[in-house]
Amino acid sequence: PDGAARAAAEARNGQLTKPPGALGRLEDLGIWYAGWRGDARAQVTSPQVIVFAANHGVAARGVSAFPAEVTAQMVANFRAGGAAVNQLARTFGARMDVHSIELERPTADFTTGPAMTEAEVVAALAIGWNAVDPASDLLVAGEMGIGNTTSAAALAHALFGAAPTDWVGRGTGVDDAGLALKARVVGEGLAANPGAAHDPLEALRCLGGRELAAVAGAIARARQLSIPVVLDGFICTSAAAVLERAAPGALDHAVAGHVSAEPGHPRLLAALDKTPLLSLGMRLGEGSGAALAVAVVQAAAACLSGMATFAEAGVSDG
Amino acid sequence: PDGAARAAAEARNGQLTKPPGALGRLEDLGIWYAGWRGDARAQVTSPQVIVFAANHGVAARGVSAFPAEVTAQMVANFRAGGAAVNQLARTFGARMDVHSIELERPTADFTTGPAMTEAEVVAALAIGWNAVDPASDLLVAGEMGIGNTTSAAALAHALFGAAPTDWVGRGTGVDDAGLALKARVVGEGLAANPGAAHDPLEALRCLGGRELAAVAGAIARARQLSIPVVLDGFICTSAAAVLERAAPGALDHAVAGHVSAEPGHPRLLAALDKTPLLSLGMRLGEGSGAALAVAVVQAAAACLSGMATFAEAGVSDG
Structure with a gap:
């Protein structure tokens, strides 16, 4: 971030026509945004929402309430403008892009070995990297992929330890048996990929998915471009966590848009020391919670x- | 609300391309809005933010960190577009109106008797009633008035009991001595106006202010016009509570936009059984929290x- 712009934003905030601190979290958020944009009076005029979609070999284990073909069907829905994230992007004036990543080629089932080869994970990271519009001024990286809450739980388990049951949830709506199966599959994933516990990028390759890698690539690229990021739910945050574990501070340009109803998400946000802006019980993914934030x-x-200062407005300052 | 529209909205919500309940609170909120608008596919296209301003005799007791002339200065700031609520209204496409109510004639100090005469409170209620644009489709009623957190605390104390200390807070920023003074003044207010404890509208007349009465009048008018309301912080909610205590259910068309950092607000929302949409530590008033919500x-x-149904999008339904 730009220290001078941040300092100028802080000074400006202290002169605006309101009691000190009366805008609460909005004040810190505005200063943070100004610092990253290098402009004490930066506005959000060109937000970009990108949805990355891919398929997961582990879906064959029956970890989702929906069949794998729904990934492709939802990609068509995103392109036609019919999904929740389309409505949210439109409401707040965000450009929306959809990247469908080799849906016909799911990752390998990570309970039997690495989900991706080195070349595959690098290709997916590059798709994310290249998807960011350098002219945008705020980024949401969303995801769609049947089975990907299981992949995210395995990734979180590798990155932060704890028990598989601490990271799994009902995703799109599995029953108790499905939930127990997800925990078992997460445990099997780390057992089959022991290197994942010691190297964040190896964890992404072995337990992640193409859309998760693309999310991580996009967030890294946004950092290079000084574009602030709004993190979405559990899956997006697990991909982002790879960057933070690989290089502490790598998510300083990112704010948590919301906390999902998926139970692993609050735990993940706590591990990343991120306080969510919204808590509305959302658990849809697609970037939807972040698009609202x-x-x-x-x-x-x-x-x-945009606010006037006490001096500009002729208001008595306390 | 329109039962048929609400039922149609519920049915539609169940067919949209998302797992059941995955949009969390947004789902109930959308259905609630559709029911009040009488249209299962209602959109928010014409929100109206109204800020009512007035002065309080009790300010002479030294209960605010700012001098009373700030009310008029802030009215000028609202009209010039320089306040926080102006930026928020503009960001979300809301029309904004400002009603300055006899600033040169503060209410009487309620520690010595009623703040307003019958004629005065009725006139202020009518200003609020007439300020609502019948063509709008969502209402925020904000307020400005130096001293009005003390008035709101006295009103809440009369309406819901508990101790004065349960309802007072630092407002625009009083110190510990100021906080203790506010509690004392609130207690004196109810002692000087014993009828306020038994009649909500009498409480509004004796302990409220012209801008609080106008907020109540606007919210009542919105109900008559089937315009849903987003409640702002402590002061707005105390005025709204008068309606609910006078006629239970009178706030069914209102949602709590946020919970303020002013400590009486969560208590007041709990008493009204309202769960806030946002919790961002805001405590500015002006309608600012509600304008964000x-x-x-x-x-x-x-x-x-706007979302497509499973059938429309050709997506497999779980």
């Missing part, structure tokens, strides 16, 4: 950039 | 009205 960042930047 | 209602309505 774009509104909060827009609001914070609008207040910091 | 307009974005959440817009999002909920956009998802319910």
Whole structure:
């Protein structure tokens, strides 16, 4: 971030026509945004929502309430503008892009070995990297992939330890037996890929998926471009966590958009020391929670950039 | 609300391309909005933010960190577009109106008798009633008035009992001595106006203020027009609570936009059985928290009205 812009934003915030601190979290958020954008009066005018979609070999283990063909069907729905994230992106003026990554070629089942080869994970990271529009000023990286809450749970388990049961949840809606199966599959995943416990990028390759790698690649690219990021739910955050574990501070340009109803998400956010902006019981993925939180960042930047100072408005300062 | 529209909205929600319940609170919110608008696919296209401003005799007791002339200065700031609520209204496409109510004539100090005469409170209620644009489709009623957290605390104390210390907070920023003074003044207020404890509208007249009465009038008018309301913070909610205590169910068309950092607000929301949409530590008033929450209602309505169904999108349904 730009220290001078951040300092100028802090100074400006202290002069705006409101009691000190009265905008609560919006004040810190606006200053954070200004610092990363290098402009004390930065506004959010060009947010970008990208949805990455891919398929998972582990879906064959029956870990999802929906069949694997739903990934491709939902990609068509994203392209036609019919999904939740489309409505949210449109409501808040975000550009939306969809990247469907080799849906006909699922990753390998990670309970039998690595989900991806080195070449495959690098290709997926590059897709994410190249998907970010350098002209955008706020990024949401969403995902779609039947089976990917299981992949995210395995990734979180490798990155942060704890028990598989601490990281699994009902995803799109599995029953108690499905939930127990997911925990078993997560444990088998780490057992089959022991190197994943010691190297975050190896964890991404062995237990992640193409859309998770693309999310990580996009978030890394946003950092290089000084584009702030709004993290979505459990799956997006697990992919982002790879970056933070590989290089502490790698997510300083990212804010947690919301906390999902998927039970592993609050645990993951705590491990990353991120406090969510919203808590509305959402658990859809697609970038939907983050796309809604774009509104909060827009609001914070609008207040910091647009409000009058006490001097400008002729208001007595306390 | 329109039972048929609500039922149609519920049925539609169940067919949209997402796992059941995956949009969390947005789903109930969208259905609630559709029911009040009488349209299963209602969208929020014309929100209205109204800020009512007035002065309080009790300010002379030294209960605020800011001098009373700030009310008029902030009215000028609202009109010039420089306040926080202006930025928020603009960001989410809301029309904004400002009603300055006899600033040169503060209410009487309620520690010595009723704040308003019958004629005065009725006039203020009517200003609120007439301020609502019948063509709007979502209402935020905000307020500005130096001293009005003390008035709101006195009103909450009269309406819901408990101790004065349970309802007072630091407002725009009083110190510990100021906080103790506010509690004392609230206790004196109810002692000087014993009828306020037994009649909600009498409580509004004796302990409220012109802007609080206008907020109540606007919320009542919105009910008559089937315009859903987003409640703001402590002061707005205390005015709204008058309606609920006078006629249980009178706030069924209102949702709590946020929970304020002012400590009486969570207590007041609990008494009204309202769960806030946002919790961001805001405590500015002006309608600012509610204006931000307009974005959440817009999002909920956009998802319910705009998403494709499983059948429309050709997506397999679980």
